Amino acid sequence: MDRQQMARLLCSHGVRPTQQRLSVYEYLLGHPIHPSVDTVYEAVSVDQPTFSRTTVYNTLHALVQAGLVRELPLCSEERRYDAGLTPHAHFRCVACGCIKDVPLAQDTVTSLLPDGGETLAGCMVQGQELSLSGLCAACSADHEV
Amino acid sequence: MDRQQMARLLCSHGVRPTQQRLSVYEYLLGHPIHPSVDTVYEAVSVDQPTFSRTTVYNTLHALVQAGLVRELPLCSEERRYDAGLTPHAHFRCVACGCIKDVPLAQDTVTSLLPDGGETLAGCMVQGQELSLSGLCAACSADHEV
């Protein structure tokens, strides 16, 4: 997706496509590593040294609000973000902290819930996230040694 | 569960049953409201005014480490804890912040994953958490008005 397409996408979601917002969104799309605020900040600062950390916060909030980016509830020390919107779960290694995507078939999560997840004792379910934790391949190998 | 049974349970999980730890665990078991550290601290401080906030942190870490308490990855501003170990998901209202339990049949989550969740591209899955978000019954009613 080029920058112009991104701009249109942001517009259609009610987010004004400023240079800074495009930079952040472009980084998220191009680096599906579930980066923290600081990782994003360091990356976009390389080309634009006056980029403000506050702008990264503001932009991520705006993109999450618009539904273009997910904030991952992985309950670590810092928040992680993901611009990938295809349904997938996340696995977090408790040893090294790495986060891996786990593909899921569409609707597998909602299928677990009554009414297909539409309602839930009167609640309106809007978002869902399946988080797994444990030892990644590398770390579990280390443990065996 | 009385305090003596709790003490035995803690012992069997390698956690020395001190007065403070029993108080925290008793509070969690008796108040399945997914309390924050501060909520626990305020509660146990009523009877024991010298209870330290640090002890609440230490105790929750110890109980989580021992597998007696779950730390909920709901990605809010503060961590929430749950002593209920029966498999269930959590629904968090984005408007009021309330957290509700969502019952799940045993193994429904792991059944979504390859190999029943045992392995995952070489990863050892140890924990799992299904988080839902949206508007609770009360808040969605408010929205309609």
Place this chain on the structure above:
DNA sequence: TTCCTTATTTGTAATGATTACAAATATATA
């Protein structure tokens, strides 16, 4: 019980992520 060793608790200080805020800047519209 008393002594001794070790683990835990306490309270304060430090850390680090996030937010508040106001001035400066950019953007969109007329």
Place this chain on the structure above:
DNA sequence: TATATATTTGTAATCATTACAAATAAGGAA
């Protein structure tokens, strides 16, 4: 171009969590 509005910036404040060392409590041995 001029004007109004939204965004960005940088600093300061906030708040949850952690680090740390002294004080205290718990458990075992004599």
